[in-house]
Every structure is written in structure tokens, then in C-alpha cells.
Amino acid sequence: MDVKIEESWKTALADYFKNESFKKLTEFVKDEYAHQTIYPPGKEIFNAFNHCTLDQVKVVILGQDPYHGPGQAHGLAFSVRAGVAFPPSLLNIFKEIKADLGKDMPPNGDLTRWADQGVFLLNATLTVRANQAGSHQNKGWEEFTDVVIKTINDSREHVVFLLWGAFAQKKAALIDEKKHLILKAPHPSPLSAHRGFLGCGHFSKANEYLLSHGEKPVDW
Secondary structure (H helix, E strand, O other): OOOOOOHHHHHHOHHHHOOHHHHHHHHHHHHHHHHOOEEOOHHHOOHHHHHOOHHHOOEEEEEOOOOOOOOOOOOOOOOOOOOOOOOHHHHHHHHHHHHHHOOOOOOOOOOHHHHOOOEEEEEOOOOEEOOEOOOOOOOOHHHHHHHHHHHHHHHOOOOEEEEEHHHHHHHHHHOOOOOOEEEEEOOOOOOOHHHOOOOOOHHHHHHHHHHHOOOOOOOO
């Protein structure tokens, strides 16, 4: 089936896209978009892939679900469009960047500027019903994103994986620590950020690792 996704990913994931499980997921998602309010807009489901080709991936940040409020989600984990108020987790991410690197709060929460530098902002589930967190979990997206993480693991070297919270940290099992850097911290949500996300220093650590392997650091 034809999946509208950037060419390098399309090639790398071609076998998976032929799978019966992916066909079932596609049918489910199409039906949901036809009958419910779903985020992000359909054309933005694969935004993270379209902004960051497989060979550009330097850092992977793994989220769980898209935001489920109107106008927030646009296919990049933790990101919101310009003009939308910062969700609490994103606010804590910017607070940590300020503490870690001394950078002031940005004018908006659109993280496309990171994606275009090789920060792959992947949600484990790529769609969600309006106002229903987790509503598209266990429908097949997790299997898809596991395949994506394995693809990055196998085909790339010296990628930084930022795994925040217990859900993201389960994905460490898919990543070879000899080839890549895994950094773990509590989730930036207000419920857990004070337990060690704030003060984790992940942004400077990621850049130090990239520099040590001849990669350009990220302008966070």
C-alpha cells in the first residue's frame, strides 16, 4: 500500500508496510478519521519523518501520545504550533534547557526547528481522539514505532536516545548501548519532573556526545 511518508523512511520500512498488522492499523485509523475528531490532522501524522530523514537522525526523543486538545498536535512529539500555549511538559523541557544551557524560553513551542536539525520527535502512538488521551493505544502504532526504533538502531551509529519516563524507557531494550547513547530521566510532566527530569542535563550531554563523534551539536 502507498504510505505518504518521506522516501528514505518509505524504503527502510517497506517490508513492514506490507504487513497484515499495518494494513489493520491503516483501516482503523482511516475509519477513525472518517467518524471522529482525530489529532493531528491526517496530513501531519508522519511529520516527524518528513522533517528528519533516516540518515539525518542525531537525537531521538520519544513521546507517548499526541496532544488531544484542539490545535495542539502537529505530528512532532512534545511540540505545539506557534501561538498555542506551552503544555506543562513542554514548559518543563524549556526550563531544563534554560538551567542546562542558559538559553532563554523560545517565543513558541513549535519544535520543527529541532526536527530540521536531526532531532526525531517520535510519539509511540501517532494519532489520538479529541479529548481522549490514550484512545489509539494498542491498535498497532506501538508495533510500528518499535520497528522504527529498531531501524534507527540497526542502520545508524552514535544516535542519542532521550528516554523520559517509564513508558519511553521500556524502549531501551530495542537499542544497542554499544552503538548509541541512551539517557534516561523521569517524564517532564509536572507529576514527575521534580523527581529528576529537572536537573538531568540531557541537552548538554547529548551535544557533548554528538561533538565527540564528529557531529554538529543541536541548537536547542
